[in-house]
Amino acid sequence: MDGRGNLDLRVVKIERGFMPNAEGSCLISMGNTKVICSATVEERVPMWLKGRGEGWVTAEYAMLPRSGKDRKPRDTGKPDGRSVEIQRLVGRSLRAVVDLKALGERMITLDCDVLQADGGTRCASITGCYVALAEALQTLRLKKPALTDSVAAVSVGILGGVELLDLCYEEDSRAMVDMDIVATGAGKYVEVRGTAEGRPYDRKQMDRLLDTANVGLETLFRKQREALGEILAP
Amino acid sequence: MDGRGNLDLRVVKIERGFMPNAEGSCLISMGNTKVICSATVEERVPMWLKGRGEGWVTAEYAMLPRSGKDRKPRDTGKPDGRSVEIQRLVGRSLRAVVDLKALGERMITLDCDVLQADGGTRCASITGCYVALAEALQTLRLKKPALTDSVAAVSVGILGGVELLDLCYEEDSRAMVDMDIVATGAGKYVEVRGTAEGRPYDRKQMDRLLDTANVGLETLFRKQREALGEILAP
Amino acid sequence: MDGRGNLDLRVVKIERGFMPNAEGSCLISMGNTKVICSATVEERVPMWLKGRGEGWVTAEYAMLPRSGKDRKPRDTGKPDGRSVEIQRLVGRSLRAVVDLKALGERMITLDCDVLQADGGTRCASITGCYVALAEALQTLRLKKPALTDSVAAVSVGILGGVELLDLCYEEDSRAMVDMDIVATGAGKYVEVRGTAEGRPYDRKQMDRLLDTANVGLETLFRKQREALGEILAP
Amino acid sequence: MDGRGNLDLRVVKIERGFMPNAEGSCLISMGNTKVICSATVEERVPMWLKGRGEGWVTAEYAMLPRSGKDRKPRDTGKPDGRSVEIQRLVGRSLRAVVDLKALGERMITLDCDVLQADGGTRCASITGCYVALAEALQTLRLKKPALTDSVAAVSVGILGGVELLDLCYEEDSRAMVDMDIVATGAGKYVEVRGTAEGRPYDRKQMDRLLDTANVGLETLFRKQREALGEILAP
Amino acid sequence: MDGRGNLDLRVVKIERGFMPNAEGSCLISMGNTKVICSATVEERVPMWLKGRGEGWVTAEYAMLPRSGKDRKPRDTGKPDGRSVEIQRLVGRSLRAVVDLKALGERMITLDCDVLQADGGTRCASITGCYVALAEALQTLRLKKPALTDSVAAVSVGILGGVELLDLCYEEDSRAMVDMDIVATGAGKYVEVRGTAEGRPYDRKQMDRLLDTANVGLETLFRKQREALGEILAP
């Protein structure tokens, strides 16, 4: 739709240190989708975790009012259903690669603030938060590393009967099937969520979607490594 | 864990007409999980749908305070994140088998109220709501049938390295992977959501989980047909 | 209006143990009015009671969205005025027959969830909660019994100049006077609330309403005893 | 307790026109209880009444933070349960003496703001609102008078086994039984609410309480007439 | 506009002890603007001040629904933006003349409740709260006086090119510039807030406005001294 091949990611950029007050942060762009990811370390844990010697990783997600084509009013009261769903997914995805015991009694809050929204903001949030988290964890100089793997996410979908990688908003809104895949650098799934917006899909289509996602994930892991540079080196 | 084989569903019962004021309703039990599903038909559509000649199907989900082992305070303000996530899933799942044009400018609200919670309440809600919806649609005597297929849902998981069908709460809380599968009677997927709570899973495991789900879905579709009886017959 | 005599209660049924997770519970039906009553025992008291060696009994009341002819949206934010008024009445009525010192530093929450509403839900809630409460108290095996009396409630009204017992919704909405009487098994009043919806009433009418209520209360106390069976026996 | 006989009202004063911006208003004092009552007339009715040619009368009730011995935080969110219960009672009581058809499609809001609270604020609110309402209705110069009767309220109670009239806060908090009686000038009851705070009461006691109330109501109706003066004269 | 000269205050009255339950209080009138000011002393400080040996002074502001020409709905949820702005200003202004160390670990809450609003309610609140505060502080019999100066406030504005003192509502709504000046008895500024509602103003105009304010402030400080009488005398 935008000149890419079906198996091409949009242009990916990860700019580390975008929020200098945060312990870790980056601005991640996937085409016209841009998300500020920041990681805050606090020396406390939620009430229900106190005294267990373990830490916690959680996430919050919001869109700037003018991140989209139309202005979206700010949340009043609790965040809307969609935001809650996304921030739960982001938190769960990052916890999957953190050894909470190694983290110790600390809480890391990952803030995802969408500057520009053109599809795939939840996947960009996960991919970017990994970079912010790794940067923040390095500042702690833990004896035992708390990161057990890397994690990234990409969307795939079926549009006009064809599998597509990394859907932009226009593609996403017209796709019959929309699947988000969160996977680790070691090739395992943290989350697979395939949703038929219109027509249900069969098992063969599902297999092809998972293959398509793998192509994109490989690039995303490379971009993360490049952004983190010396942080990943032992 | 409760004497069942790994591929056994818990005892399923669907009692139609449980809420006599509603246009359609049932009480669905899957073992100790019990959900009241009711369908309300209103001759109006949400603002954003007005004048398009189409209808809408939406869902709400809540738990009675004493549905679980401990008392859960009632929602104040907006429903919590988990409830929002579930009711969006239920609505989407049922819309996947409804021809909204055939429904006409009407809104159907599916209320899922959990009487007893022992794991799998979202799957039971979907399976039960199909029965309530079918009953409600019949009262409309539409010229063109609005139901295009049936829909049911089941959970599968990996516990102790083994695939399990229809997890109860105890099993669910100990499972490494938890997957909800929403599928149609025609064998297509509406939603597949596989979440690694602890250890990520690989592709082979994913395939085995999908096979396991099929075993349970078959039984659920049969139970729905039995409950609906004459309603399904032409 | 529904074939009953003016001094006839609707058909009363009390099904104990309806919510097996609760310490005490029942489903009470008075004709087409059905309320789930459950009692939760917690080993804590509200802040303001701490350290006094006394317990507390409180109530919450809500209607399932499709308990009535039309769908009633769920409460968002605080419960509406009517629900608050009812739950305060239910709590006060049950506390009137509980020795809070004998209860000790415990809190009992009575949840009234209306499955079907056809008039008299607050009276049914009180009558049913007594059964749930007695069942819950028995599980505590207190040295000194905490129940000092039984309690039940019934509505009476004036419709077409005639006194009626146990008004259904249709009768209630047309009655000129509506009175709820909460009384103990020993024949004393806990609460009398007579409200003129249209035309005020004089003292003679009030006397006749109280006589009418007594007829119904006698039956309700008998139904409670039958439901509790061995629990009441020493 | 404060030197009065058991059948003596506290000193009653009604100062009309206390809120000059309102269509009708007064400051009513019953001993140390002081309530500002104001009536606002608006040329609109609530949505659900539109087009029926009838009006509506409603009430709101709040306490100034320092009306009592301790500072009471202001309501945030909806008014608390007690305030809701009171404002519903005040609205219902005043509607009992208004011919809503004669009022026409108008809404009258009665605001009760408690300056000083020493027991009996809901009764003082009703008695004072009648004066504010009568003043406001006169400004409308309706062809057919909208007031069908007068209305006032008084509390009675049982303390130390003796019936008392018009309880102050200290008496009220120690009374075993507390009863509010709302009655019309023609001697009919609009509302009788007798609540046992501690020990339930029998029918004889109830009869004596109603007799006691009549003594106080007579004085209140006279005070209202004196305050309204020329307004009541034809 | 109302017969006053441009440099005349409206009629000022300060009636001390208006809320007898409060530690200090007054009713202040400036023409048709009337505000109840009360001061509550509590032997506690906000969380963030604990253990520092200092006190705190804060304010709340609200309007009775019928204080103005039209009925203003009561705040639901948080107070509106304007009320928040005013109560922050009142708190800050009074803290400017209190030695918080001399106050000790106590909190004083100043409640400003507007009975009648005809312009200048925030200035009247500040001027009146000083009287309530001084009365409340006297009851504490502190060794070292906590009041370091007096404080009062007045509005000035430009209407039709002319400087006006103490604007009533009608004048305020037509003024091009509106300025509130909060000053101490010793002639220093606590707050100067000049806002151009329509046409911006230049520096000469600003100087003339400050001169005009001084005329009014002098009278207000005298009225405060008269109201406090013996309290100010050593």
Next chain:
Amino acid sequence: MDGRGNLDLRVVKIERGFMPNAEGSCLISMGNTKVICSATVEERVPMWLKGRGEGWVTAEYAMLPRSGKDRKPRDTGKPDGRSVEIQRLVGRSLRAVVDLKALGERMITLDCDVLQADGGTRCASITGCYVALAEALQTLRLKKPALTDSVAAVSVGILGGVELLDLCYEEDSRAMVDMDIVATGAGKYVEVRGTAEGRPYDRKQMDRLLDTANVGLETLFRKQREALGEILAP
């Protein structure tokens, strides 16, 4: 404190077009303070303005959670008092230079989202919003220009007895007096708000503060012109 002279602004940068979806936008930096300003044009006006042929300009202000040294929780419910105060100031300041009749029945919403907070965010918001607004107005190609002047804002203060220009957070929190000046390019004041945080200030000090502000404002107007370039040229 940070090496600047007392009359030096921090480094000012205005990067236009930062939010490409918005009709006008910029990222404004004043030293370490960075605010995203965006202007949204909508072809509607608030209810109360309908049919008058005039437009409206309003503002919203929020901080990203990690804009400061510590993480600030997101607003739930209404924005906090400080945010409300700021967004009202921003809206008023920009309306002072817009001819609302020339704008026509349109609404412009200015969103100020703080990326980094180091003092002076409200002044930066006003200065940046002027640029976003001018850019947005140009897209409308109005016959009669809606901008009547430019507007910018700067803070000044007294710290250690000396007047300072453009306070950073550290300076601001230690200043005895803090003044925000909003002025137009033509040299008139829109708003002057001088607040004594600790010690009140006299008239001479006020005069010196206004002189100091003028120095900074001149630079800000030049930066705005540079950023807008061809937009300002006829």
